Amino acid sequence: MMIRSPILAALGAALLFGASTPFSKWLAAETSPVLLAGLLYLGSGIGLWTMRLIRDRGFAPSGMPAGDWPWFLGAIVSGGVLGPVLFITGLSHASGAEASLLLNLEAVLTAVLAWVVFHENAGPRVVLGMVFIVLGGLLLAWPSPGDTASGGTLGGFFVATACLCWALDNNLTRKVSASDAVFIAGTKGLVAGVTNLALALALGAAPPAWPRMMLAMTIGLAGYGVSLVLFVLALRGLGSARTGAYFSTAPFIGAAIAVLGFQESGSLVFWLAAVLMGAGVWLHLTERHVHMHTHEPLEHDHPHVHDEHHRHEHDFSWDGSEPHAHPHRHGIMTHSHPHFPDLHHRHRHAFDGVEGQKNGPDESGP
Known part of the structure; x- marks a missing residue:
C-alpha cells in the first residue's frame, strides 16, 4: 500500500477509525468490552497478515533493521499490551464520559513527547492547530447537562496512563515507520488481539455468536488494521505530532457518521467542535x-x-518502475x-x- 500524500493517509486513518466507532458501540451493547477489543485487534492482525502473505506470495522477512527492533518491541508492549489493559482497568472505575474526555490526552501527549523527548520540530501554526483540534475533541466528549455520572480519580489515572502508553507507542512507531507498514500494523494487531482475548477469557467473558464475532473482526480490520497502516504511512511523511493532530479528528468523524447514518441529533456543541477541528486542520494544511x-x-x-533526495545508482537490474x-x-x-x-x-x-x-x-x- 503506497499513498503519496501523508496528509491524506493521516486523514484516511482518522476516517476509518472514526467510522468504526459507532459500529463498535453498537456491538458493545451485547459484548464484553475487553472481548470486543480483542476481536477488533485480532481481526486487524489476521486480516493484515493474510494480505501480506498474498502480496508477498508466502512469508517474507520484515526487512526491519536490527537497530529498529527495540523501538518496535517497545511500541508493541506500550500500545498493544499495556495501553488496552490500563484503559479497560480505568473503565471499570470511571464513567464513560470521563473516559471519553481523557482519551483526548493521547493527541496532546503524543505531541508533547514528540516535541520534548524526540525533538520533533513544531512551529506556532502547528501548535495552535493542535490546540483547536483538541478543544474540538473536548467539546465532543464533554458530559451533557443531564449526565450526572462521575468516575473516580483512580479510573481517571488508569485512562490517562493508557493514553501515555499510546502516545509513547505513536512516537516509537515513528522510529520504525520506514519498514513495511502492513507488517508493523499486522503484528501489533495480533499481539493486542491475543492479549485482550486472554484477558477477557480470564475475566469470564463468553464469546459471542459467530456472525457477531466475524462482524467485529471485519470492523477491526478496517478501523484498526487498515487505519493503522495508513497511520504508519503518515508517520513516515509527517512525524508524530502532525499525524496525531490529524488523527485526533476521528471523534468528530465518528460523531458525524452517528448523526448522518444513525439519525442521532447534531447539537450546537457538535457544530462548534466541527468549526474548531476544521480550523485546526486548515492551520496544519497551510503550514x-x-x-x-x-x-x-x-x-x-x-x-x-527518484526525487532530489534519492539520486542514487542501482547495483541490480531495474525496470524503471516507481515507487x-x-x-x-x-x-x-x-x-x-x-x-x-x-x-x-x-x-x-x-x-x-x-x-x-x-x-x-x-x-x-x-
Whole structure:
C-alpha cells in the first residue's frame, strides 16, 4: 500500500477509525468490552497478515533493521499490551464520559513527547492547530447537562496512563515507520488481539455468536488494521505530532457518521467542535516550513521515487518502475525547500519552536 500524500493517509486513518466507532458501540451493547477489543485487534492482525502473505506470495522477512527492533518491541508492549489493559482497568472505575474526555490526552501527549523527548520540530501554526483540534475533541466528549455520572480519580489515572502508553507507542512507531507498514500494523494487531482475548477469557467473558464475532473482526480490520497502516504511512511523511493532530479528528468523524447514518441529533456543541477541528486542520494544511538544512549520511530501505533526495545508482537490474524499495544510501546534502519532519528531515533546529528560522535565514511563508 503506497499513498503519496501523508496528509491524506493521516486523514484516511482518522476516517476509518472514526467510522468504526459507532459500529463498535453498537456491538458493545451485547459484548464484553475487553472481548470486543480483542476481536477488533485480532481481526486487524489476521486480516493484515493474510494480505501480506498474498502480496508477498508466502512469508517474507520484515526487512526491519536490527537497530529498529527495540523501538518496535517497545511500541508493541506500550500500545498493544499495556495501553488496552490500563484503559479497560480505568473503565471499570470511571464513567464513560470521563473516559471519553481523557482519551483526548493521547493527541496532546503524543505531541508533547514528540516535541520534548524526540525533538520533533513544531512551529506556532502547528501548535495552535493542535490546540483547536483538541478543544474540538473536548467539546465532543464533554458530559451533557443531564449526565450526572462521575468516575473516580483512580479510573481517571488508569485512562490517562493508557493514553501515555499510546502516545509513547505513536512516537516509537515513528522510529520504525520506514519498514513495511502492513507488517508493523499486522503484528501489533495480533499481539493486542491475543492479549485482550486472554484477558477477557480470564475475566469470564463468553464469546459471542459467530456472525457477531466475524462482524467485529471485519470492523477491526478496517478501523484498526487498515487505519493503522495508513497511520504508519503518515508517520513516515509527517512525524508524530502532525499525524496525531490529524488523527485526533476521528471523534468528530465518528460523531458525524452517528448523526448522518444513525439519525442521532447534531447539537450546537457538535457544530462548534466541527468549526474548531476544521480550523485546526486548515492551520496544519497551510503550514509552510522551509529553511537551509543539511542531510547527514543515512542508509535505510523504504519505498521511494527518484526525487532530489534519492539520486542514487542501482547495483541490480531495474525496470524503471516507481515507487520501488531497496536498501540505499544518502550522502551529505545541504539545501533549502519546504518539508515536514519525515524520514529524511529529522534534523535538530537551532531555534526550536520558531517557525521558519532554523539553521538558516528566515524563509517561512505566511
